[in-house]
Amino acid sequence: MTTTTDQTDDIVLEARGVTKHFPVRRTGRDLVARHRRTVHAVDDVSLQLRRSTVTALVGESGSGKSTVARLLSQLYPLTDGEIQLEGKAVKAGRGRSFRSYVRQVQLIFQDPFASLNPVHTVRYHLTRSLRIHGREATGAELAALLERVQLTPAAQYLDKFPHELSGGQRQRVAIARALGADPKVLLADEPVSMLDVSIRLGVLNLLRDLKERLHLAILYITHDIASARYFADTTLVMYAGRIVEGGDSETVTQRPAHPYTQLLIASAPDPDRVVAEEEQEETGSGEPPSLIAPPAGCRFHPRCPKAMERCRTELPPRFDLADGQWAACWLYADGADTTDTVGDHEKEAAK
Amino acid sequence: MSEPVLTISGLNVDYGTGDAAVHALRDIDLTLHRGEVLGLAGESGSGKSTLAYAVTRLLSPPGVITGGEVHYHQRDGEALDLLTLTAPELRAFRWQELSIVFQGAMNSLNPVHTVHSQLTDVLKAHRPEMKRAERTARAVELLSLVGISADRLSAYPHQLSGGMRQRVMIAMALALEPEIVIMDEPTTALDVVMQRQILRQLVKLREELGFSVVFITHDISLLIEFSDRIAIMYGGRIVEEAGASDIYRDPCHPYSDGLLHSFPALHGPRRELTGIPGSPPHLSAMPDGCAFHPRCGKALDPCATQVPVLARPDGDGSRTVACWLHQPTPATAAPRS
Numbered sequence: 001m002t003t004t005t006d007q008t009d010d011i012v013l014e015a016r017g018v019t020k021h022f023p024v025r026r027t028g029r030d031l032v033a034r035h036r037r038t039v040h041a042v043d044d045v046s047l048q049l050r051r052s053t054v055t056a057l058v059g060e061s062g063s064g065k066s067t068v069a070r071l072l073s074q075l076y077p078l079t080d081g082e083i084q085l086e087g088k089a090v091k092a093g094r095g096r097s098f099r100s101y102v103r104q105v106q107l108i109f110q111d112p113f114a115s116l117n118p119v120h121t122v123r124y125h126l127t128r129s130l131r132i133h134g135r136e137a138t139g140a141e142l143a144a145l146l147e148r149v150q151l152t153p154a155a156q157y158l159d160k161f162p163h164e165l166s167g168g169q170r171q172r173v174a175i176a177r178a179l180g181a182d183p184k185v186l187l188a189d190e191p192v193s194m195l196d197v198s199i200r201l202g203v204l205n206l207l208r209d210l211k212e213r214l215h216l217a218i219l220y221i222t223h224d225i226a227s228a229r230y231f232a233d234t235t236l237v238m239y240a241g242r243i244v245e246g247g248d249s250e251t252v253t254q255r256p257a258h259p260y261t262q263l264l265i266a267s268a269p270d271p272d273r274v275v276a277e278e279e280q281e282e283t284g285s286g287e288p289p290s291l292i293a294p295p296a297g298c299r300f301h302p303r304c305p306k307a308m309e310r311c312r313t314e315l316p317p318r319f320d321l322a323d324g325q326w327a328a329c330w331l332y333a334d335g336a337d338t339t340d341t342v343g344d345h346e347k348e349a350a351k
Numbered sequence: 352m353s354e355p356v357l358t359i360s361g362l363n364v365d366y367g368t369g370d371a372a373v374h375a376l377r378d379i380d381l382t383l384h385r386g387e388v389l390g391l392a393g394e395s396g397s398g399k400s401t402l403a404y405a406v407t408r409l410l411s412p413p414g415v416i417t418g419g420e421v422h423y424h425q426r427d428g429e430a431l432d433l434l435t436l437t438a439p440e441l442r443a444f445r446w447q448e449l450s451i452v453f454q455g456a457m458n459s460l461n462p463v464h465t466v467h468s469q470l471t472d473v474l475k476a477h478r479p480e481m482k483r484a485e486r487t488a489r490a491v492e493l494l495s496l497v498g499i500s501a502d503r504l505s506a507y508p509h510q511l512s513g514g515m516r517q518r519v520m521i522a523m524a525l526a527l528e529p530e531i532v533i534m535d536e537p538t539t540a541l542d543v544v545m546q547r548q549i550l551r552q553l554v555k556l557r558e559e560l561g562f563s564v565v566f567i568t569h570d571i572s573l574l575i576e577f578s579d580r581i582a583i584m585y586g587g588r589i590v591e592e593a594g595a596s597d598i599y600r601d602p603c604h605p606y607s608d609g610l611l612h613s614f615p616a617l618h619g620p621r622r623e624l625t626g627i628p629g630s631p632p633h634l635s636a637m638p639d640g641c642a643f644h645p646r647c648g649k650a651l652d653p654c655a656t657q658v659p660v661l662a663r664p665d666g667d668g669s670r671t672v673a674c675w676l677h678q679p680t681p682a683t684a685a686p687r688s
């Protein structure tokens with residue numbers, strides 16, 4: 001899948017084996033026992049963001065999605081691994097190269113109220129963003145930015161304070177501010193989960209439109225896998241700090257391979273669900289594990305209805321399936337590259 | 352449909368008084384039947400929580416009930432007017448007959464007390480005749496009802512996950528076997544896997560214990576799956592009420608239809624998502640006429656000036672809708688009394 005050259009050319013931002021462990025405040029007992037406990041928030045995450053592509057990162061709360069976004073935007077130092085922007089390894093540090101990185105990789109947060117300063121107008125936020133990134137802040141530039149996020153006529157919005165805008169308008173201003181840097185990558189961390197249901201769609205359509213017109217590479221972080229089906233080209237599924245499945249969004253949502261993705265999909269609200277409760281029991285239950293002492297082997301094994309002996313001890317690597325889909329699960333171990341396994345997988349998904 | 356257990360009629364609630372007053376609830380008529388799950392949907396600010404607080408008399412200033420009636424129907428047929436209960440009567444009524452699980456309730460457990468002591472305190476207050484051992488036995492029983500094992504009794508709230516804390520709150524709400532349980536966004540802070548586990552447990556318990564549920568959320572697809580009937584709120588009014596499958600298959604109100612077309616579907620063919628233009632109104636600047644008219648693609652002449660009231664659309668006795676598309680427009684209508 002990643003072998004042809006034009007596809008590698010398309011990669012704007014890439015994470016290779018990115019890992020983040022946070023130290024846990026030590027208790028007296030840890031000191032005596034000389035333990036150093038850490039939260040394994042993100043382990044060995046590799047992903048590629050391509051030009052003109054929306055990649056969704058889906059997972060339960062606490063699975064490490066926001067930490068991935070913060071690592072990609074250099075807000076935290078990495079514990080291990082490497083980040084490459086357009087094929088060049090990014091070095092930790094603050095100076096000029098850091099500023100240039102931040103200009104190219106912009107982060108948008110969940111809460112548009114918290115991310116805009118309440119005492120400043122829209123004009124101030126946008127002017128500042130343009131200036132910081134060395135661009136001129138003429139009236140025409142400001143109007144063009146607002147137009148890109150469909151806040152028109154611009155004059156009606158420029159002198160408003162954040163509290164005078166609706167949630168959807170605030171999130172559009174936050175996006176316009178990010179665009180002020182003329183970035184190549186947008187990292188959007190749950191950009192609509194704090195917005196009213198009826199206005200979410202507009203913001204998601206806007207992101208898709210920006211991907212097409214400005215050829216941005218967008219990481220769309222969400223806990224709503226149905227929205228990934230509609231708005232992302234590629235979907236990655238994260239569980240307890242690791243990415244467990246990836247592929248084209250339609251394939252991942254319609255033929256999920258990993259038992260965790262299957263659980264996530266079986267749990268999503270579905271008005272068409274015919275009550276076939278017994279079937280649902282099979283998908284598993286329980287809750288995500290502690291990340292201080294994550295389970296050995298496959299992190300999903302304590303909840304997995306299909307767990308085998310080796311799942312308890314051996315970490316499953318990534319197995320490639322058909323059409324660019326892959327899963328980190330031992331179910332796909334035997335000759336994963338042969339058509340045989342693809343057959344198995346289809347049987348699995350058809351159940 | 353079974354007999355009513357709670358009837359709300361003409362309920363009005365304001366925040367503030369005099370010139371500063373804004374109308375948060377207007378002319379709410381709603382009936383909860385025995386044993387049913389009634390879903391209440393609407394965007395934030397539409398008045399869902401205000402309704403839950405007003406009905407349970409938990410509304411605190413500047414909120415004031417300015418009109419209407421709320422009746423609770425006991426099993427023997429006698430009706431209690433909830434808006435005139437005295438403070439001691441109210442205390443006996445809450446928990447005993449009606450309990451409520453609030454938005455973010457899982458954060459309202461007392462952090463310095465164990466699950467055991469918080470569950471048994473409710474029993475101690477309302478069932479003074481129970482012995483200590485009986486209270487503990489009941490607490491174990493309640494936890495097992497919501498799928499938590501007895502060994503968590505001695506846990507403090509911070510030792511439990513969010514989903515378990517929320518289930519403890521639900522266990523507490525069921526402690527005195529109330530007739531009505533009101534849940535205000537009980538699972539919004541949880542993820543989908545936990546949300547489904549809790550809701551399935553609740554629906555199962557409802558079948559075993561026979562209570563009624565008012566289930567409030569902004570997630571209409573969740574409501575369609577888990578409730579029997581659904582009422583949709585917009586701008587402080589109920590704009591449509593019908594059976595869950597009727598709302599899903601054939602919404603009458605353009606706002607209900609817009610809500611249904613705002614959620615991407617996980618299964619089936621990809622549908623076109625039309626969404627709803629504009630954004631929800633503010634209480635202080637509620638549009639005249641039908642509050643939805645500035646966002647409605649089907650608005651007619653009277654919509655901007657005349658408020659449509661809840662009425663039965665032609666030939667259908669089981670549902671109501673407040674929209675000029677479904678009733679004679681004022682020019683041709685007989686004067687209303």
Ligand SMILES: Nc1ncnc2c1ncn2[C@@H]1O[C@H](COP(=O)(O)OP(=O)(O)OP(=O)(O)O)[C@@H](O)[C@H]1O
Pocket residue numbers: 022023039040041059060061062063064065066067068223291
């Ligand atoms: N600064 C920090 N110090 C210690 N632990 C942290 C820190 N930031 C995050 N964590 C932990 O890392 C894990 C992943 O957190 P993260 O915020 O990335 O999850 P998430 O998937 O974004 O969840 P949500 O959907 O709730 O936002 C959690 O267990 C969290 O408690």
Ligand SMILES: Nc1ncnc2c1ncn2[C@@H]1O[C@H](COP(=O)(O)OP(=O)(O)O)[C@@H](O)[C@H]1O
Pocket residue numbers: 366375393394395396397398399400401402412413414633634
């Ligand atoms: N204490 C208060 N003072 C003034 N307005 C309030 C207060 N509490 C709620 N409101 C307003 O009442 C409306 C309905 O609120 P609420 O019932 O909480 O809505 P929902 O639960 O549907 O999100 C909102 O516009 C909200 O801003």
Ligand code: SF4
Pocket residue numbers: 258259260298299300301302304305306307308311316328329330331
């Ligand atoms: S590796 Fe084993 S435990 Fe993990 S998801 Fe696959 S079958 Fe389940």
Ligand code: SF4
Pocket residue numbers: 604605606641642643644645647648649650651654659673674675676
């Ligand atoms: S009353 Fe008029 S504006 Fe309101 S929903 Fe019906 S058609 Fe639309």
Ligand SMILES: [Mg+2]
Pocket residue numbers: 065066190
């Ligand atoms: Mg997060």
Ligand SMILES: [Mg+2]
Pocket residue numbers: 399400454
């Ligand atoms: Mg509310």
